[in-house]
Amino acid sequence: MVDAAPILRMVSLTKQFGRLVAVNDVTLDIQEGEFFTIVGPSGSGKTTLLRMLGGLEKPTAGDIYLRDERVNQVPANRRPTCMVFQSLALFNHKTVGQNIEFSLKMRGESRRARRERGLSLMNVVQLPEDYYDKSVTKCSGGERQRVALARALASDPDILFFDEPLSAIDYRLRKLLEVELKDLHRTTGKTFVYITHSLEEAMVMSDRIGIMQEGRLIQIGSPNEIYLRPRNKFVSEFMGEVNTLAVQAGADGGIDCPAFERRFTSPARPDGFANGYLVIRPESMRFLNDPSEAENHIEGSLFNEYALGSRVQYHVSAGGSMFVVEKLREQAYRGSLNDDVLIGWDAKDSVLVTD
Amino acid sequence: MESKRWVIWLIAVWTGVIALFLYIPIFSVITSSFGKSRYFRFPVKAWSDKWYDQTLGANLTTDLHLTSFYVAGCVALIAVVLGFFGALAFARYNWRGRQFYQRLIMLPIFFPQAVLGLALLLWFTYVGVLPSWEAAVFAHLVWIVPIVTLVISIQVYGFDAAQEEAAYDLGASRWQAFREVTLPALAPGLFSGALFAFLLSWGNFPLSTFTTGADSTVTEWLYTKMGSGYTPMIPTMGALSVFGAIVILFGGYMFLIVQRRRRLERGD
Numbered sequence: 001m002v003d004a005a006p007i008l009r010m011v012s013l014t015k016q017f018g019r020l021v022a023v024n025d026v027t028l029d030i031q032e033g034e035f036f037t038i039v040g041p042s043g044s045g046k047t048t049l050l051r052m053l054g055g056l057e058k059p060t061a062g063d064i065y066l067r068d069e070r071v072n073q074v075p076a077n078r079r080p081t082c083m084v085f086q087s088l089a090l091f092n093h094k095t096v097g098q099n100i101e102f103s104l105k106m107r108g109e110s111r112r113a114r115r116e117r118g119l120s121l122m123n124v125v126q127l128p129e130d131y132y133d134k135s136v137t138k139c140s141g142g143e144r145q146r147v148a149l150a151r152a153l154a155s156d157p158d159i160l161f162f163d164e165p166l167s168a169i170d171y172r173l174r175k176l177l178e179v180e181l182k183d184l185h186r187t188t189g190k191t192f193v194y195i196t197h198s199l200e201e202a203m204v205m206s207d208r209i210g211i212m213q214e215g216r217l218i219q220i221g222s223p224n225e226i227y228l229r230p231r232n233k234f235v236s237e238f239m240g241e242v243n244t245l246a247v248q249a250g251a252d253g254g255i256d257c258p259a260f261e262r263r264f265t266s267p268a269r270p271d272g273f274a275n276g277y278l279v280i281r282p283e284s285m286r287f288l289n290d291p292s293e294a295e296n297h298i299e300g301s302l303f304n305e306y307a308l309g310s311r312v313q314y315h316v317s318a319g320g321s322m323f324v325v326e327k328l329r330e331q332a333y334r335g336s337l338n339d340d341v342l343i344g345w346d347a348k349d350s351v352l353v354t355d
Numbered sequence: 356m357e358s359k360r361w362v363i364w365l366i367a368v369w370t371g372v373i374a375l376f377l378y379i380p381i382f383s384v385i386t387s388s389f390g391k392s393r394y395f396r397f398p399v400k401a402w403s404d405k406w407y408d409q410t411l412g413a414n415l416t417t418d419l420h421l422t423s424f425y426v427a428g429c430v431a432l433i434a435v436v437l438g439f440f441g442a443l444a445f446a447r448y449n450w451r452g453r454q455f456y457q458r459l460i461m462l463p464i465f466f467p468q469a470v471l472g473l474a475l476l477l478w479f480t481y482v483g484v485l486p487s488w489e490a491a492v493f494a495h496l497v498w499i500v501p502i503v504t505l506v507i508s509i510q511v512y513g514f515d516a517a518q519e520e521a522a523y524d525l526g527a528s529r530w531q532a533f534r535e536v537t538l539p540a541l542a543p544g545l546f547s548g549a550l551f552a553f554l555l556s557w558g559n560f561p562l563s564t565f566t567t568g569a570d571s572t573v574t575e576w577l578y579t580k581m582g583s584g585y586t587p588m589i590p591t592m593g594a595l596s597v598f599g600a601i602v603i604l605f606g607g608y609m610f611l612i613v614q615r616r617r618r619l620e621r622g623d
Contacts, residue, residue, distance in 0.1 A: 106527045107526060
C-alpha cells in the first residue's frame with residue numbers, strides 16, 4: 001500500500017461544553033480506504049469527536065482537514081461525509097425506498113434515476129427488492145440497519161461515520177452484521193470511521209483502533225498492537241478480563257510483586273518504568289504440575305469453572321485475589337473445585353503497563 | 356370456562372349501559388327535532404319535518420353557521436401555527452426558562468372562561484377593539500392555543516431529533532429538512548391540534564358571549580334561545596350539526612381512500 005496523504009486529519013481538536021472538556025487535544029490522521037474504530041467507554045468523548053468530524057458540532061479549538069481542506073466551519077449538509085446514527089434516525093413516515101433515496105432527492109435527481117440507484121443499493125446491503133415500498137416502521141432491527149447503511153451510501157460519500165449503530169442489536173445478529181459491515185467496507189472501498197464501546201467489536205472489523213479515555217486519544221494501533229502491547233492499565237483492562245498484578249521494578253532486571261513477596265521475570269520494560277502493573281491474559285496462564293514448567297508460578301485453589309463453548313474459564317483464588325485462566329475445551333483442567341493448583345506463565349506472555 | 360363467559364357477559368352489559376347513557380340524550384335531541392310538538396318531548400309521538408323547513412329556510416341559520424365557521428376556521432389555522440412553534444419550544448429544544456414557560460402556558464386553561472371573557476372584553480375596550488367575530492377569534496386563541504400547544508407537544512416528544520440531523524447530514528437545507536422530515540413526522544399532531552381547536556372554538560360559549568358583539572355564533576344563539584324562548588329549531592340545529600359532522604367525516608374518509616388508491620397506482 002502506498003502511503004498517500006490522509007483523507008481526514010485532526011489537529012489538536014478540542015471541544016468544550018461549558019466547563020466540561022469532552023474532546024481534549026486529539027490529533028489523528030485517517031488514511032483513505034481505512035476502517036478506523038474509536039473505542040471508549042460512555043462519556044469518553046467519542047460521540048462528540050465523531051459529530052465534529054461529521055459537521056454536526058463545531059470544534060472549540062483545533063482543526064479538521066478533509067483532503068487538505070480545512071472544514072471546521074463547513075456544515076454537515078456540505079460535507080462529503082455521511083453518518084449512520086446510533087438510533088439510525090430513519091424517517092419513519094417514509095418507505096424504505098424514500099429513505100434510501102433521500103440524499104438524491106435533495107440533490108434534485110430524477111425519480112427514475114433515484115429508483116434505479118435505490119434498488120441497486122438495496123441489492124448491495126442485501127434487502128429484497130419488494131421492500132422498496134415497505135414502510136420502515138414495518139422492518140425488523142436488522143433490516144432497519146441495512147436501510148440506514150444504504151441511505152448513507154446513496155450519496156456516494158468519501159467517508160462513512162458510524163455512531164455505535166449495532167449497540168442495540170442482539171448478540172447473534174450483531175456478529176453477523178459486523179462481518180457484513182467489514183465485507184461492505186471491502187466491496188465499497190470507502191473510508192469507514194466507526195465508534196463503539198466494545199473493543200471486541202472493534203477488533204473484528206478495524207484496520208486500526210484508537211482508544212479514548214476522558215476526551216483523549218491514549219493509544220492508536222492495529223488490533224494486534226493494541227491486544228499485545230496495551231499502553232496502560234486502562235487499555236489492557238478494556239480488552240476484557242485480564243490478570244493484573246501491582247509490581248515494581250526490581251534489581252537485576254526482575255520485577256517485584258509485593259502482594260506475593262516474589263520476584264517475577266520481566267517482559268520488555270517501558271522506558272523509565274518504576275512501578276505499574278504486570279498484565280497476563282487468561283489464555284496465557286497455564287496450570288502447572290511442577291513449578292519448573294513455567295518461568296513464574298503462583299499457588300492457589302480452584303474456585304469455579306465456566307464453560308464458554310469452545311473454551312473453559314477458571315477462577316483461581318490466590319493471595320486474596322482472583323486469577324482468570326482460560327483453556328481450550330480439549331485442554332480442560334481435569335480435577336475438582338477447591339483443588340490446590342499451581343498456575344504460571346512465561347515473561348514473554350506478559351506485558352508491563354503503567355497507570 | 357363458566358366464569359369466563361360470565362365475565363364477558365358482564366362486560367357486554369356494562370358497555371351497553373354506558374353507550375346508552377352517552378347516546379340517549381343525543382338521540383333524543385335528534386328525534387325531537389323531527390317531532391310535531393312545540394316542546395321538547397321524548398319519546399316523540401307525532402312526526403314532522405316542519406322545523407327543518409323553518410330552520411333551513413331562515414337566513415339566520417346561514418348567518419349563524421357562517422359566523423361560527425369563520426371564527427372556528429381562523430382559530431384552528433392560527434392556533435396550529437402558534438401551537439406548532441410553541442410545542443417546539445415546549446418539547447423539542449432545551450433552553451433557559453423552559454420550565455417557567457411550560458407552567459406559564461398552562462395558566463389560561465385553568466382560568467374560568469367566563470371571567471376570562473369579561474377580562475378580554477374590558478381589555479379590548481381599553482385598546483379600542485370593537486367586539487366582533489374577529490375579536491372573538493383572539494379571545495378563543497387565548498384559551499385554545501395552550502391546549503393545541505400541549506396536543507402538538509405530545510407528538511413532538513415522540514420525535515427523534517436525530518432525524519433532523521440525519522436530513523442535514525444527507526444534504527438537506529434547513530428548510531428541506533423541515534419540509535421533508537419534521538413537518539410530515541409531526542403532521543398527525545398538527546391535524547389533531549387543528550381538530551381540537553376547531554371543535555373547542557365551535558362549541559365555545561363563555562368567551563364568545565363577551566366578545567362577538569353584534570355577531571352571533573350558533574352556540575350563542577342556542578344559549579340565548581334556551582333562555583328567552585324555546586323553539587324546536589334548537590334541537591334541529593343540533594341535529595343538523597351532527598348530520599354535518601357525519602357528512603364531513605365520511606367525506607374525509609372517502610377522500611383519504613381515493614388518495615391512497617391513486618398513490619398506489621402512481622407507484623406501480
